[in-house]
Amino acid sequence: MTPLFRSLSVIGPGLIGSSVLRRARETRAIAETLIAADSNPAVLERVRELGIADITTSDPAVAAQADCVMICVPVGAVEEVARQVLPFMKPGSILTDVASVRGQLGPTLAAILPENVAYVPGHPMAGTEHSGPDAGFSTLFEDRWALLVPPEGADTKAVNTIEQLWTLCGARTKILSDEKHDRICAMVSHLPHLLAFTICDTADNLSDEIRAAVLDYAASGFRDFTRIAASDPVMWRDIFLANKEALLGTLDKFVADTQAMADAIRTGDEAAITSKIERGRAIRLTLIENRQA
Amino acid sequence: MTPLFRSLSVIGPGLIGSSVLRRARETRAIAETLIAADSNPAVLERVRELGIADITTSDPAVAAQADCVMICVPVGAVEEVARQVLPFMKPGSILTDVASVRGQLGPTLAAILPENVAYVPGHPMAGTEHSGPDAGFSTLFEDRWALLVPPEGADTKAVNTIEQLWTLCGARTKILSDEKHDRICAMVSHLPHLLAFTICDTADNLSDEIRAAVLDYAASGFRDFTRIAASDPVMWRDIFLANKEALLGTLDKFVADTQAMADAIRTGDEAAITSKIERGRAIRLTLIENRQA
Numbered sequence: 001m002t003p004l005f006r007s008l009s010v011i012g013p014g015l016i017g018s019s020v021l022r023r024a025r026e027t028r029a030i031a032e033t034l035i036a037a038d039s040n041p042a043v044l045e046r047v048r049e050l051g052i053a054d055i056t057t058s059d060p061a062v063a064a065q066a067d068c069v070m071i072c073v074p075v076g077a078v079e080e081v082a083r084q085v086l087p088f089m090k091p092g093s094i095l096t097d098v099a100s101v102r103g104q105l106g107p108t109l110a111a112i113l114p115e116n117v118a119y120v121p122g123h124p125m126a127g128t129e130h131s132g133p134d135a136g137f138s139t140l141f142e143d144r145w146a147l148l149v150p151p152e153g154a155d156t157k158a159v160n161t162i163e164q165l166w167t168l169c170g171a172r173t174k175i176l177s178d179e180k181h182d183r184i185c186a187m188v189s190h191l192p193h194l195l196a197f198t199i200c201d202t203a204d205n206l207s208d209e210i211r212a213a214v215l216d217y218a219a220s221g222f223r224d225f226t227r228i229a230a231s232d233p234v235m236w237r238d239i240f241l242a243n244k245e246a247l248l249g250t251l252d253k254f255v256a257d258t259q260a261m262a263d264a265i266r267t268g269d270e271a272a273i274t275s276k277i278e279r280g281r282a283i284r285l286t287l288i289e290n291r292q293a
Numbered sequence: 294m295t296p297l298f299r300s301l302s303v304i305g306p307g308l309i310g311s312s313v314l315r316r317a318r319e320t321r322a323i324a325e326t327l328i329a330a331d332s333n334p335a336v337l338e339r340v341r342e343l344g345i346a347d348i349t350t351s352d353p354a355v356a357a358q359a360d361c362v363m364i365c366v367p368v369g370a371v372e373e374v375a376r377q378v379l380p381f382m383k384p385g386s387i388l389t390d391v392a393s394v395r396g397q398l399g400p401t402l403a404a405i406l407p408e409n410v411a412y413v414p415g416h417p418m419a420g421t422e423h424s425g426p427d428a429g430f431s432t433l434f435e436d437r438w439a440l441l442v443p444p445e446g447a448d449t450k451a452v453n454t455i456e457q458l459w460t461l462c463g464a465r466t467k468i469l470s471d472e473k474h475d476r477i478c479a480m481v482s483h484l485p486h487l488l489a490f491t492i493c494d495t496a497d498n499l500s501d502e503i504r505a506a507v508l509d510y511a512a513s514g515f516r517d518f519t520r521i522a523a524s525d526p527v528m529w530r531d532i533f534l535a536n537k538e539a540l541l542g543t544l545d546k547f548v549a550d551t552q553a554m555a556d557a558i559r560t561g562d563e564a565a566i567t568s569k570i571e572r573g574r575a576i577r578l579t580l581i582e583n584r585q586a
C-alpha cells in the first residue's frame with residue numbers, strides 16, 4: 001500500500017504531534033517522509049534521539065514543503081505558526097491543526113490560504129496529562145474520536161484525506177461546525193479541567209491541616225478529580241481564553257446547578273437531593289453501558 | 294493467635310460491612326464467631342449464600358450479644374439502629390460504627406450508653422461506587438486510613454481495641470475530633486461527590502445534542518469526574534444532610550474560587566489563570582509523590 005502522503009510535517013512534536021509521528025513510523029501507511037519542526041532546539045534534539053522523524057528543522061519554510069503540514073502547537077500559537085508556513089506551502093497541499101478550541105481560527109486561516117492549499121483542521125479527542133515528545137505513543141488515538149472542523153467550502157477531497165489520516169491513526173472521525181465543536185468541548189473537557197484546577201486551588205487555600213489531610217486521604221474522591229489537574233498550564237490557559245464564551249456559559253449553568261443542590265441540602269429537601277443524585281448517576285451508568293467509562 | 298473478639302456483629306453487611314466480614318473470615322484474626330444482621334431478608338439471604346457469617350439475624354437483640362457490634366448502615370439510620378441494639382448490649386462490649394459523617398452522632402450516642410459499654414466509632418477512608426453485600430472485598434481497607442472519632446472520655450482500652458480491629462483489616466489509624474473529621478471529609482470526599490453528581494446533572498440538562506456528545510466524548514475529562522457519581526443516592530443524600538454545615542462552607546469557598554477563575558478568563562488575565570492552574574497542579578504532583586494518586 002502506498003502511504004497517504006509522500007511527506008508529512010508535524011510542527012510542535014509534543015504529546016499529540018509525536019504520537020502522530022510514532023504512528024506514522026510504526027505503520028508506514030501515513031507518509032514516506034516525516035518532518036518534525038519546532039522552535040525549541042531541545043525538542044528537535046529529543047525527536048532525533050527518539051528516531052521518530054526523518055528530517056528535523058526549525059525553519060517554517062522547510063516544514064512547509066510537505067504534502068500535509070500538521071500544526072500541533074498550543075492553541076494560542078496556531079495562528080502565528082500558520083502565518084509562518086502558509087506562504088511557503090505547495091499547491092495541492094493540506095494544512096491541518098489539532099487545536100482543542102476553534103474560536104475564530106477557521107475563518108481567520110481560511111481567509112489567508114494561498115491558491116490551491118486546503119485547510120482542514122481536526123481535533124483528536126485523546127490526550128493525557130503529560131506533554132512533550134516523550135509523552136507521545138502510537139496508540140493514543142485508537143478508538144478515540146477525531147472531530148473534523150473544516151471551514152465552510154473546504155475542498156471535499158482534502159476533507160476525505162484528513163479523515164483517512166485519522167482513521168490510519170486508529171481514530172473514528174466526525175465532522176462538526178466550529179461553534180458546535182466548541183460548545184461540546186466546553187462541557188466534556190474544558191469545564192472538567194477548570195473544576196479540577198479549581199478544587200485543587202480551593203484545597204490549597206484551606207488551612208495547613210486540611211491541606212495535609214487532603215494529601216493523606218485523597219483516595220476518598222478528591223483523587224479522581226485531580227488526574228487532569230496535572231495538565232500543562234500554558235496549554236490550558238490558551239484553551240480557556242480561546243473558548244471563553246462557551247466555557248463561561250457552561251460554567252454559569254454548572255454553578256446554578258451547584259447552588260440548586262446547595263439549597264436542597266440547606267433546606268433539607270431529601271427528594272430534591274436524591275433526584276439530582278439519581279440524574280447524575282444515570283449519566284454515569286450510560287457511560288458504562290457505552291463503554292466510555 | 295486468639296482472635297481480637299470472641300464474636301463480632303456487623304449490622305448492615307453492605308459494601309463496608311461485608312468487607313469487614315470477608316476480612317474476618319479470611320484472616321481468622323478478628324473474631325471467632327461472625328454475626329450479620331440486617332432489616333432486609335434479601336441481604337441476609339445473600340450473606341448466607343456468600344458464606345461470610347456464621348449467624349444471620351434480623352433481630353437487634355441477637356446482634357447485640359457480640360463483644361463488638363459494628364453498625365454499617367447509611368449515616369441517617371445509624372442512630373436509630375444504635376438505639377435498637379444498645380439496650381441489649383453486654384457489659385464490657387464495644388459499639389462502633391463506620392459512618393462517613395459525625396455530626397452530633399458522638400455526643401448523642403455517648404449520652405445513652407448503658408453502664409460498661411464503650412462507643413468508639415471509626416470511619417474507613419475507603420470505598421467504591423458500588424454497594425450491597427456483593428460489592429465488598431477483603432482487601433478494601435488495605436493501606437487506607439481508618440479515622441477514629443471516640444467521644445470525649447471514651448475508654449482507652451476500647452479505643453485501642455478498635456484501632457487493632459482496623460489494623461487487622463489492613464488500615465492505618467488516626468484519632469480525630471468529630472469537628473475536624475467532618476471538615477476534612479467535606480473537602481476530600483463530600484465536595485468531590487457533590488460536584489460529580491452536579492456536573493452529570495448539568496450535562497443532562499443541556500440540549501439532547503450536547504448530552505449525546507458527552508456520552509461519546511467522555512474520555513476527554515468528563516469521565517474522570519463521574520466514576521464517583523455512580524455512588525448510592527441514599528447514602529450520599531444522608532452524608533450531604535449530616536455534614537451540611539462543613540460541606541456548604543467548603544462549597545462556598547469552591548464557588549468563590551471558581552468565580553475568581555471565571556473573572557480571570559473573562560478579563561483575559563493570563564498571569565492569574567496560569568498561577569491558579571499552577572497551584573492546582575502542585576497539589577496534584579504532591580499527591581503523585583505521596584503515592585496517593
Ligand SMILES: NC(=O)c1ccc[n+]([C@@H]2O[C@H](COP(=O)([O-])OP(=O)(O)OC[C@H]3O[C@@H](n4cnc5c(N)ncnc54)[C@H](OP(=O)(O)O)[C@@H]3O)[C@@H](O)[C@H]2O)c1
Nearest residue numbers: 012014015016039040072073074075077099100127131132
Ligand atoms: N494534550 C491534550 O490532551 C490534547 C488533546 C487534543 C488536542 N490537543 C491540542 O494539541 C496541541 C498540542 O498539545 P500537546 O498536548 O501535544 O502539547 P505539548 O506536548 O506541549 O507540545 C506542544 C509542542 O509545540 C511546541 N511549541 C510551543 N509553542 C510553539 C511555537 N510558537 N512554535 C513552534 N512550536 C511551539 C512545544 O515546544 P516547547 O514548548 O518546548 O517550545 C512542543 O513541542 C494543542 O493545540 C492542544 O490544544 C491537546
Ligand SMILES: NC(=O)c1ccc[n+]([C@@H]2O[C@H](COP(=O)([O-])OP(=O)(O)OC[C@H]3O[C@@H](n4cnc5c(N)ncnc54)[C@H](OP(=O)(O)O)[C@@H]3O)[C@@H](O)[C@H]2O)c1
Nearest residue numbers: 305307308309332333365366367368370392393420424425
Ligand atoms: N461506600 C463508601 O465509600 C463508604 C466509605 C466509608 C464509610 N461508609 C459508610 O458506611 C456505611 C455503609 O455504607 P455502604 O457503602 O457499605 O452501604 P451499603 O452497601 O448500601 O450497605 C448498607 C447496608 O445497610 C442496610 N441497611 C440500610 N438501612 C438499614 C436499617 N435502617 N437497618 C438495618 N440495615 C439497614 C442495607 O440493606 P438494604 O438497603 O438492602 O435494606 C445494606 O445492607 C454508611 O454509614 C457510609 O456512610 C461508606
